[in-house]
Amino acid sequence: MHILIVDDEPNIRRTLRATFEAVGHAVEEAGSGAEALELVGRRSFDVALVDVRLGDESGLELLEPLLGQTPRLAIVVITAYASIDSAVQAMRRGAFDYLPKPFTPAQVRAVLERVARVRGLRDRVADLEERVRAEIPEAELDSPDPSMRRAFDLARRVAPADAAVLLRGESGTGKGVLARALHAWSGRADGPFVTVSCPSLNADLLEGELFGHVRGAFTGAVRDAAGKVAAAEGGALFLDEVGDLPTPLQPKLLRFLQEKKYERVGDAKTRAADVRLIAATNRDLEAAVAGGSFREDLLYRLNVVEITLPPLRRRTDLLDLADHLLGFFARQTARRLDRFTPEARAALARHPWPGNLRELRNAVERAAMLAEGPEIGLADLPERIAIPPADPAHVAVEVGAPISLERLEVEHIRRVTAAAPSLEAAARILGMDPSTLYRKRKQFGI
Numbered sequence: 166m167h168i169l170i171v172d173d174e175p176n177i178r179r180t181l182r183a184t185f186e187a188v189g190h191a192v193e194e195a196g197s198g199a200e201a202l203e204l205v206g207r208r209s210f211d212v213a214l215v216d217v218r219l220g221d222e223s224g225l226e227l228l229e230p231l232l233g234q235t236p237r238l239a240i241v242v243i244t245a246y247a248s249i250d251s252a253v254q255a256m257r258r259g260a261f262d263y264l265p266k267p268f269t270p271a272q273v274r275a276v277l278e279r280v281a282r283v284r285g286l287r288d289r290v291a292d293l294e295e296r297v298r299a300e301i302p303e304a305e306l307d308s309p310d311p312s313m314r315r316a317f318d319l320a321r322r323v324a325p326a327d328a329a330v331l332l333r334g335e336s337g338t339g340k341g342v343l344a345r346a347l348h349a350w351s352g353r354a355d356g357p358f359v360t361v362s363c364p365s366l367n368a369d370l371l372e373g374e375l376f377g378h379v380r381g382a383f384t385g386a387v388r389d390a391a392g393k394v395a396a397a398e399g400g401a402l403f404l405d406e407v408g409d410l411p412t413p414l415q416p417k418l419l420r421f422l423q424e425k426k427y428e429r430v431g432d433a434k435t436r437a438a439d440v441r442l443i444a445a446t447n448r449d450l451e452a453a454v455a456g457g458s459f460r461e462d463l464l465y466r467l468n469v470v471e472i473t474l475p476p477l478r479r480r481t482d483l484l485d486l487a488d489h490l491l492g493f494f495a496r497q498t499a500r501r502l503d504r505f506t507p508e509a510r511a512a513l514a515r516h517p518w519p520g521n522l523r524e525l526r527n528a529v530e531r532a533a534m535l536a537e538g539p540e541i542g543l544a545d546l547p548e549r550i551a552i553p554p555a556d557p558a559h560v561a562v563e564v565g566a567p568i569s570l571e572r573l574e575v576e577h578i579r580r581v582t583a584a585a586p587s588l589e590a591a592a593r594i595l596g597m598d599p600s601t602l603y604r605k606r607k608q609f610g611i
């Protein structure tokens with residue numbers, strides 16, 4: 166490390182220099198505050214040891230300008246009187262630690278080890294954030310919006326614990342992205358992150374997918390399979406849309422949460438797994454509990470920690486996000502895309518975004534492809550965003566009404582799905598593949 170010693174006593178400087186150089190650090194000395202600032206202006210340091218008494222000056226006054234120049238600098242304050250007072254003051258002003266005089270070489274080394282450890286952790290967090298971004302390159306894991314900031318702060322705080330986390334929010338608000346980030350910020354980051362999507366056409370298939378099965382356990386089980394719980398060993402299992410977990414599977418998941426034990430379908434052998442559970446839902450699970458489709462005890466096991474993501478239309482940073490995504494797609498397409506026109510911004514701000522971030526991302530990606538100049542105009546946005554509905558309250562959504570085909574499609578899918586006994590049945594009525602129905606529900610935020 167590069168270490169700066171700021172002390173007006175040459176003897177102390179000499180002793181410290183010898184201690185540090187003996188273990189391979191590079192050292193510079195300053196006898197006054199002015200000298201220290203001069204040196205910091207010229208090159209970067211990892212650690213500064215600053216004596217509280219610098220002749221007539223106070224070392225404490227030096228903290229702010231030093232940190233102003235190098236925010237990452239770890240400042241260790243040396244105080245002759247071992248006075249708690251000046252140490253507390255120093256820490257309040259951003260010092261990393263303090264050393265009471267007289268100190269032994271072992272104490273000095275211990276402080277440096279702490280600096281190195283904290284620095285290592287900080288670098289690791291930055292590295293992990295980078296990896297999450299690489300996986301979802303447009304992900305913005307910071308936000309000035311108060312409710313988003315609360316959500317990100319909470320996620321960072323609970324990430325290291327092994328407790329189950331329940332992510333709530335409408336479709337497309339970023340629950341999947343946050344689940345990955347949470348995992349990347351946890352101590353299990355080197356372990357796998359495995360996703361299971363709970364809306365399934367068949368409880369048996371889902372049970373097999375989750376816990377594994379032996380050959381012949383059910384139709385289609387042609388060979389033994391280990392399942393996703395086993396695949397997530399040492400890492401995290403992300404249960405997407407957990408509100409759609411079929412009722413027969415709920416007691417099995419509950420047992421797994423309580424005991425970390427499970428059996429493969431068709432196998433009597435009990436197996437154990439070390440897996441952290443992250444679940445997401447866009448449903449009102451309390452209402453599902455009241456209606457009897459979701460077990461209350463399972464809900465209380467899943468929501469040890471609950472993080473709610475706000476819908477995009479309520480976020481104060483909607484336009485910042487649009488700018489962020491525009492920057493991302495400009496880089497990706499190597500095109501010059503500077504900004505949205507004021508009209509386009511107004512349309513973005515007015516749109517209700519039923520598909521939330523997913524819809525915004527898709528709209529910006531599309532606009533980035535269509536736009537000719539450096540500005541994104543109204544014409545580059547999808548019609549439903551660019552043109553506000555004439556008077557939505559008075560135009561009935563029905564065949565032949567003056568509305569777009571898309572609005573009709575959304576309404577039709579919504580009604581058929583609500584009336585059908587299962588998603589499979591709804592897909593059959595609509596004449597589409599169940600996976601297409603699943604995708605469309607996501608796309609339109611149904």
Ligand SMILES: Nc1ncnc2c1ncn2[C@@H]1O[C@H](COP(=O)(O)OP(=O)(O)OP(=O)(O)O)[C@@H](O)[C@H]1O
Nearest residue numbers: 303304305336337338339340341342522523526607
């Ligand atoms: N933090 C973010 N920054 C930028 N884009 C994001 C962020 N979070 C989500 N998105 C965008 O929105 C899309 C949808 O996010 P994600 O799949 O996490 O939502 P979700 O809430 O899990 O949706 P669903 O409930 O439908 O599964 C992502 O693919 C990404 O493009």
